[in-house]
């Protein structure tokens with residue numbers, strides 16, 4: 134795996150959720166050795182293997198075995214990440230059942246929302262304040278990558294709950310990027326389409342997704358895009374088709390943010 138050379142900046146300590154999966158593992162492997170890692174997932178054995186693979190002299194590689202679908206799991210990861218003093222937050226864990234909505238077991242749908250919606254929401258709300266404070270004090274910039282999906286841009290029958298959850302994470306990340314414009318943080322909504330990982334099998338779709346791309350390429354592109362753009366769409370089709378709506382959405386977020394700030398100013402002058 135070539136070491137990342139084109140990142141727009143280096144980070145000292147990164148939290149990677151979903152590190153035991155295809156894209157999360159690729160992100161952890163693509164980060165420079167200078168970046169300490171806090172890796173999380175439910176699979177303790179896979180986390181231990183990652184520590185073996187990624188530990189280097191002078192590099193901290195810690196793990197948190199936690200279920201991000203539960204409040205205690207999200208709390209454990211947030212507390213560990215704050216103690217680790219992260220400056221790069223990669224909200225990547227995700228899951229979702231493939232199939233007709235009415236045939237799905239309700240707990241599986243609840244898990245999808247808990248992991249894909251509640252976990253990024255809680256981790257961003259809990260960890261960004263400390264990240265911003267530390268970045269400002271150090272004269273550096275923090276970074277956030279939220280792994281959404283190409284399907285965040287359109288509804289997907291038979292992946293209805295999953296795609297809706299990805300629309301949430303895309304919209305939240307785009308809005309936060311505009312809201313935090315001027316703050317010492319860069320945010321990236323990562324929107325790949327089919328990528329080689331365990332996702333297809335776990336979702337019940339099948340052994341793999343048609344035309345699935347290399348997770349290492351997704352990881353390298355994401356780390357290269359962070360700090361240079363706010364949304365990255367990746368994939369044989371989405372790479373071009375979704376680029377335009379992604380730019381339109383980011384522009385709308387920025388324009389709305391400016392209008393709201395101007396409205397705030399007018400309201401405060403009237404008080």
Ligand SMILES: NC(=O)C1=CN([C@@H]2O[C@H](COP(=O)(O)OP(=O)(O)OC[C@H]3O[C@@H](n4cnc5c(N)ncnc54)[C@H](OP(=O)(O)O)[C@@H]3O)[C@@H](O)[C@H]2O)C=CC1
Nearest residue numbers: 151153154155156174175176201226227327328330331332
């Ligand atoms: N593969 C694809 O085609 C695409 C994937 N994505 C997104 O990429 C991200 C990574 O998925 P990908 O690598 O493909 O899939 P994998 O199934 O390979 O990895 C999923 C990761 O999420 C973690 N995870 C799932 N549920 C939980 C949970 N309840 N608590 C803690 N961790 C959990 C898994 O950890 P563990 O098993 O250890 O619990 C694993 O590390 C996801 O957000 C997915 O939605 C987006 C577009 C395309």
Ligand SMILES: N[C@@H](C=O)C(=O)O
Nearest residue numbers: 282283284326327332
């Ligand atoms: N995980 C994939 C399902 O199709 C995707 O998000 O594209």
